[in-house]
C-alpha cells in the first residue's frame with residue numbers, strides 16, 4: 315500500500331507546509347463560508363480522507379452540534395487528528411475508503427476533499443458512496459481537475475513535481491458533474507479554488 319506510506323510521511327508537515335498548507339486552509343475556509351452563505355444544515359457527516367482533521371476542528375468550532383465520521387488510510391494522519399480533536403461526536407476510522415461499509419442513509423453529508431484523484435474509477439467510487447447518503451443530503455467535492463490544457467499541465471506538475479504521488483487519476487469537472495447528475499443529484503455550487511481545483515456541492519434528490 316504505497317499511498318499509506320506516502321501519506322504517513324506527509325502527515326508530520328501537512329498542516330505547516332508553507333505552500334500547500336495555505337491551499338488546504340483556504341479550502342476549509344471556503345467550505346465554512348459557503349455552508350453559512352447557503353444556510354446548509356448538516357448533522358451527520360462522513361469525511362473520506364480526512365487527513366489531519368483540520369477541517370473537523372474548524373467545523374466543531376462553528377457547528378458544535380454535528381457528528382463526524384472521519385476516515386483516513388494513514389494512521390499517522392488520524393493520530394494527529396485525534397490528538398487535535400477531543401470531542402465525543404467524532405469517530406475516527408483508519409481504513410482505505412474502498413474497504414468501507416456503512417448502512418444505507420447513514421449520513422446527511424459526505425466530504426471528498428482533495429483525494430478524489432486517488433480513486434481511479436469515478437463510477438465505482440460514486441456507486442459505493444451513493445447509498446450511504448440520505449436523500450436531500452450533500453456531497454462536497456474539492457479536487458484538481460484537468461479541464462483544459464493549462465489545468466492539465468497543472469495536474470501533471472502536481473503529480474510529477476509537487477506531490478509525486480503514485481496511483482493518481484485526475485478527472486474532468488464536467489465528466490464528474492455529468493456522472494453525479496445521472497445519479498439524480500443537483501449541482502448547487504461550483505467554483506474554482508486556486509485556479510486548478512474545483513469546489514462542487516451536490517444535493518441528492
Ligand SMILES: C[S@@+](CC[C@H](N)C(=O)[O-])C[C@H]1O[C@@H](n2cnc3c(N)ncnc32)[C@H](O)[C@@H]1O
Nearest residue numbers: 321363364365386387388410411427428429432
Ligand atoms: C491531500 S490529503 C487531503 C486531506 C483533507 N481532506 C484536506 O482536504 O485537507 C489526502 C488524504 O486522503 C487520504 N487518502 C488517500 N486515499 C485514501 C483512501 N483510499 N482511503 C482513505 N483515505 C485516503 C490520505 O491518507 C490523505 O490523508
